[in-house]
Amino acid sequence: xxxxxxxxxxxxxxxxxxxxxxxxxxxxxxxxxxxxxxxxxxxxxxxxxxxxxxxxxxxxxxxxxxxxxxxxxxxxxxxxxxxxxxxxxxxxxxxxxxxxxxxxxxxxxxxxxxxxxxxxxxxxxxxxxxxxxxxxxxxxxxxxxxxxxxxxxxxxxxxxxxxxxxxxxxxxxxxxxxxxxxxxxxxxxxxxxxxxxxxxxxxxxxxxxxxxxxxxxxxxxxxxxxxxxxxxxxxxxxxxxxxxxxxxxxxxxxxxxxxxxxxxxxxxxxxxxxxxxxxxxxxxxxxxxxxxxxxxxxxxxxxxxxxxxxxxxxxxxxxxxxxxxxxxxxxxxxxxxxxxxxxxxxxxxxxxxxxxxxxxxxxxxxxxxxxxxxxxxxxxxxxxxxxxxxxxxxxxxxxxxxxxxx
Ligand SMILES: Nc1ncnc2c1ncn2[C@@H]1O[C@H](COP(=O)(O)OP(=O)(O)O)[C@@H](O)[C@H]1O
Ligand SMILES: [Mg+2]
Numbered sequence: 304x305x306x307x308x309x310x311x312x313x314x315x316x317x318x319x320x321x322x323x324x325x326x327x328x329x330x331x332x333x334x335x336x337x338x339x340x341x342x343x344x345x346x347x348x349x350x351x352x353x354x355x356x357x358x359x360x361x362x363x364x365x366x367x368x369x370x371x372x373x374x375x376x377x378x379x380x381x382x383x384x385x386x387x388x389x390x391x392x393x394x395x396x397x398x399x400x401x402x403x404x405x406x407x408x409x410x411x412x413x414x415x416x417x418x419x420x421x422x423x424x425x426x427x428x429x430x431x432x433x434x435x436x437x438x439x440x441x442x443x444x445x446x447x448x449x450x451x452x453x454x455x456x457x458x459x460x461x462x463x464x465x466x467x468x469x470x471x472x473x474x475x476x477x478x479x480x481x482x483x484x485x486x487x488x489x490x491x492x493x494x495x496x497x498x499x500x501x502x503x504x505x506x507x508x509x510x511x512x513x514x515x516x517x518x519x520x521x522x523x524x525x526x527x528x529x530x531x532x533x534x535x536x537x538x539x540x541x542x543x544x545x546x547x548x549x550x551x552x553x554x555x556x557x558x559x560x561x562x563x564x565x566x567x568x569x570x571x572x573x574x575x576x577x578x579x580x581x582x583x584x585x586x587x588x589x590x591x592x593x594x595x596x597x598x599x600x601x602x603x604x605x606x607x608x609x610x611x612x613x614x615x616x617x618x619x620x621x622x623x624x625x626x627x628x629x630x631x632x633x634x635x636x637x638x639x640x641x642x643x644x645x646x647x648x649x650x651x652x653x654x655x656x657x658x659x660x661x662x663x664x665x666x667x668x669x670x671x672x673x674x675x676x677x678x679x680x681x682x683x684x685x686x687x688x689x690x691x692x693x694x695x696x697x698x699x700x701x702x703x704x705x706x707x708x709x
Contacts, residue, residue: 325577326542326577326582327538327539327542327577327582327584328538328573328577329536329537329538330537333533333536333537334533334566334569334570336566339381339388340532340536342532343385344525344528344529344532345525345528345529346378346381346382349382350382352516353371353382353383353491353516354386354389356369357369357390357455357489357491360390360394360401360455360489361390361397361399363399363400363453365486366489367489367513367514368489368490368492368512368513368514369490369491369492369512369513369514369515370491370493370494370512370515370516371383371491371492371493371494371515371516371518372493372494372496372497372499372500372516372517373497373517373520374495374497374518375495375561376520376559376561376562376563376564376565377519377520377521377562378518379459379493379495379518380405380407380459380493382518383405383457383493384405387405387455387457390403390455391403399453400451400452400453401452401453401454401455402424402425402454402455403455403457404424404425404454404455404457406420406421406457406458406459407459407460408459408460409459409460412464412467413464413467414436414468414471414472415432415434417458418439419431419439421443421456422439422442422443422446425443425446425454426446426450427442427443427446429442436472436475440479443479444479444483447487447488448482453488454488454489455488455491456488456490457490458476458491460494460495461493461499462494462495462496465499470503470504473492473507473511474504474507476490477490492511492512497517519560520559520560521556521561522556523549523552523553523555524552525556526551526555526556526562526565527548527549527552530548530552530565530566530569531545533566533569534548534569537570538573541583542576542583542584543569543583543584544583546586547572547585547588547589548569550589551565551569551589554589568592568593568596572584572589572592574592575588575592576588597689597693598693598696601668601689601694601697602693602696602697602700604666604667604668605668605697605698606697606700611648612659612663613698614639614642614643614646615639615656615659615660615663616668616694616698618636618638618639619638619663619685620687620695621638621642622638622685623685623686623691629684630685631683631684631685632653632656632657632660632683632685633682635656635685636653639656660685667688668689668694669685669686669687670685670686670687671683671684672684
């Protein structure tokens with residue numbers, strides 16, 4: 304009881320602190336992922352290009368379909384949102400009957416849900432499940448006819464759904480205008496994967512990518528401007544020195560050029576300063592934030608690994624702790640076999656294990672190099688790419704494997 308009251312007090316204090324004025328943040332929301340800044344530095348050309356492609360819609364003329372490629376965090380979604388907002392506003396002024404629809408294919412997760420989201424956004428309600436896709440299509444077509452609509456549909460992260468469910472939806476959508484006497488629906492496809500083109504059926508590709516636009520990763524200077532603008536919005540004066548922003552921008556540009564991750568680093572750095580009771584974000588705060596972000600990422604990857612991969616990872620840890628081991632795949636497999644037998648799990652083939660090792664490697668948890676073992680031929684040797692303590696910490700969150708790590 305005493306303890307319960309103690310906990311409640313602690314919790315109430317946490318809640319009360321929410322109302323205290325932050326010494327760091329003026330507007331926390333300015334660093335959120337869904338915040339739409341009213342200015343997007345270094346994307347003026349892209350905004351203009353997309354604007355030129357969609358402008359004919361204002362006269363109810365056909366707009367070319369456009370395909371946008373670019374690595375994550377290069378501003379693709381932000382630019383489309385920005386253009387859609389402006390286009391909708393202009394259309395209202397001109398009384399043009401345009402509807403802009405933005406659907407995130409990854410978040411929707413299935414073809415059906417993508418169609419349901421398009422429907423909802425044009426004012427047509429569709430049950431969550433139950434209808435055949437063809438029926439949803441028919442209703443959308445009828446709704447467009449009945450309301451005399453002109454649609455601009457942006458399919459964001461479209462590569463994800465094509466990989467998951469194939470090209471059917473894109474194929475159907477690319478032919479939707481055959482249902483109307485004049486051109487009614489234009490598309491903007493967006494892909495984080497530059498190589499997506501290569502997997503698409505050439506017929507679909509030629510319809511959907513009449514125009515193409517590639518977004519490049521941001522340079523250090525560009526990230527600096529983006530972060531500076533957000534920092535002005537997010538922080539009180541004097542909290543974040545430009546030299547700290549320079550540091551974050553340079554780090555982010557050399558690693559990835561991803562504005563989302565750069566903004567995350569700025570936010571976590573600010574939270575670190577806030578939690579430490581500081582009045583200023585320092586380079587040390589950034590370094591601590593980097594470690595925290597890396598730890599969280601490793602945690603997330605490891606926590607969600609399938610059990611066999613977890614056992615394999617533990618085998619690697621055990622092997623690395625053995626001073627006389629060479630850390631070869633063969634040794635790791637032997638370690639793995641003794642563990643799975645003890646656990647009563649199925650033992651996977653070497654081939655399967657080798658592909659699991661590749662997965663751990665592409666997730667950035669381990670790395671390998673090929674070494675020549677003299678008369679034993681060539682083999683791979685493994686090492687960890689992140690601190691051992693992080694891996695152990697993450698593995699320990701799953702109860703089953705606790706005992707194995709001792
Ligand atoms: N030029 C820019 N100016 C300001 N913020 C930007 C800019 N580019 C990207 N961002 C911000 O970075 C984050 C990621 O951008 P986003 O458009 O979602 O990238 P993508 O869709 O290419 O993955 C968003 O929070 C966005 O607001
Ligand atoms: Mg995006």
